[in-house]
Amino acid sequence: MRLVFAGTPETAVPSLQALLDSHHEVAAVLTRPDAPAGRGRKLVASPVAELAAAHGIEVLKPAKADDPAFLERLAELAPDCCPVVAYGAILRKAALDVPRLGWVNLHFSLLPAWRGAAPVQRAVLAGDEITGAMTFLIEEGLDTGPVFGHLTEPIRHDDTSGALLERLAHAGARLLRDTMDGLEAGALSPVPQPEEGVSHAAKLTAEDARVDWTAPAMRVDRLCRACTPAPGPWTTFRGERLKLGPVRPAAGAGPLAPGELKITKSEVLAGTATHPVALGEVQPPGKKRMRAADWARGLRLTPEDRLQ
Numbered sequence: 001m002r003l004v005f006a007g008t009p010e011t012a013v014p015s016l017q018a019l020l021d022s023h024h025e026v027a028a029v030l031t032r033p034d035a036p037a038g039r040g041r042k043l044v045a046s047p048v049a050e051l052a053a054a055h056g057i058e059v060l061k062p063a064k065a066d067d068p069a070f071l072e073r074l075a076e077l078a079p080d081c082c083p084v085v086a087y088g089a090i091l092r093k094a095a096l097d098v099p100r101l102g103w104v105n106l107h108f109s110l111l112p113a114w115r116g117a118a119p120v121q122r123a124v125l126a127g128d129e130i131t132g133a134m135t136f137l138i139e140e141g142l143d144t145g146p147v148f149g150h151l152t153e154p155i156r157h158d159d160t161s162g163a164l165l166e167r168l169a170h171a172g173a174r175l176l177r178d179t180m181d182g183l184e185a186g187a188l189s190p191v192p193q194p195e196e197g198v199s200h201a202a203k204l205t206a207e208d209a210r211v212d213w214t215a216p217a218m219r220v221d222r223l224c225r226a227c228t229p230a231p232g233p234w235t236t237f238r239g240e241r242l243k244l245g246p247v248r249p250a251a252g253a254g255p256l257a258p259g260e261l262k263i264t265k266s267e268v269l270a271g272t273a274t275h276p277v278a279l280g281e282v283q284p285p286g287k288k289r290m291r292a293a294d295w296a297r298g299l300r301l302t303p304e305d306r307l308q
Contacts, residue, residue: 001080001184004060004099006030007048011165012085014173015106016051019083022177024184027077028058030065032088066092074098081183083176084138091138101183103138106176108168109201110134110150112193115143116201120168121161125204125226127218131155131164133172135179137190142200146190148179160228160246204231211235213259213307217249217272235259235307242307245281245289253278259306263299268292270307 001024005016008031019026029052034043049059062070071094081101084091096103109119110132116122123131132152137145151171155164182188209227211220211234224233224246233244247270256262256271263269269276279292299305 001025001101001180002027002078003180004028004030004074004077004079004082005048005052005084006082006087006091006103007085008032008046008088009086010047011108011169012048012087013051014169015083015085015176016048018173018177019180020051020055022180024180026052026055026057027079028052028060028073030060030062030070030074030082030087033061033063065089065095071095071098081180083180085172085176093140096138096140104135104148104176104179104183105138105143105145106133106135106172107143108133108165108172110152111136111143111147112195112198114199114201117203119201120165121204121226122199122201123155124159124161124164125222127222128155131168133168133175135176136193144193146192148182148188148190149175151175158225158246160225162229206231206234209233211244211307213271214273216274217251217277218274220272220277221247221249237307238305240285242285243283243289244279247277247279249275250278251275257306259308261296261301261305261307263293263296263301266293268296 003019003024003026005019005026007016029048031046031049034045037044052059060070075098079099082099082103084103084105091103111134114122130152132150134150135148139145153168204227209231211223224244227233228246235242235244250269253269253276256276258271258273260271261268268279270279281289282292282295283289
């Protein structure tokens with residue numbers, strides 16, 4: 001089939017590569033406009049745009065997907081289907097109507113659970129044991145379209161969102177390629193999503209990522225893993241922001257008050273509403289990430305010192 005692939009972040013790169021390696025033709029790529037990145041805030045092309053450019057494929061970067069010039073070019077390209085992975089913008093009817101087989105989205109949850117922008121983060125935060133990926137036909141509703149195929153993936157006890165998403169991105173790439181093959185063969189019929197079990201996955205903000213030490217240790221653990229690598233869990237210590245990595249529940253440790261620190265030779269424990277957690281890596285202001293034990297060396301804690 002003749003395809004126009006839509007995607008933006010690194011998560012979408014395995015899917016684009018799988019389609020480039022298939023017998024289908026990727027006629028063009030649709031991605032978000034270049035965005036500022038790094039300390040210099042220079043405009044940088046998306047990972048998907050970089051891969052497309054490396055293969056000599058036309059890259060479309062409209063500010064909005066209903067831009068008349070973009071719609072005209074899309075019609076000229078005459079794609080059979082438009083596969084989508086984390087494109088990052090809303091697709092309106094004028095665009096949805098162009099490909100004869102529609103736009104097929106790869107979404108990283110078992111729909112109708114976790115419709116929206118952050119399905120993997122929300123699954124980790126909620127303590128789900130199983131997640132997965134689905135390909136579905138895009139409608140004007142938010143992730144409501146009928147499903148072509150799916151896969152399941154267990155969520156490990158120490159999974160961060162980043163680690164889980166990387167596994168899903170590679171497994172999902174194969175699912176998306178297989179869906180394109182099935183559509184080409186006329187062997188797939190989309191199945192409506194169940195009406196029960198709907199949940200929504202709003203994007204996690206920086207404020208969402210602040211650790212509440214009065215929460216149970218299990219909640220602190222899930223929050224830190226869900227927010228790694230983005231938006232990044234954090235707390236404050238002595239009035240300054242302290243970035244955190246994943247923590248480890250330490251059920252066998254003695255009790256500590258919420259936010260209270262205990263420093264040993266090998267680890268740093270922080271109190272929660274239940275048992276303490278052991279801090280992993282931390283990043284003080286203006287410094288690189290380091291082991292919590294290295295950060296704590298020489299702190300000279302006072303009775304008033306708390307993570308807040």
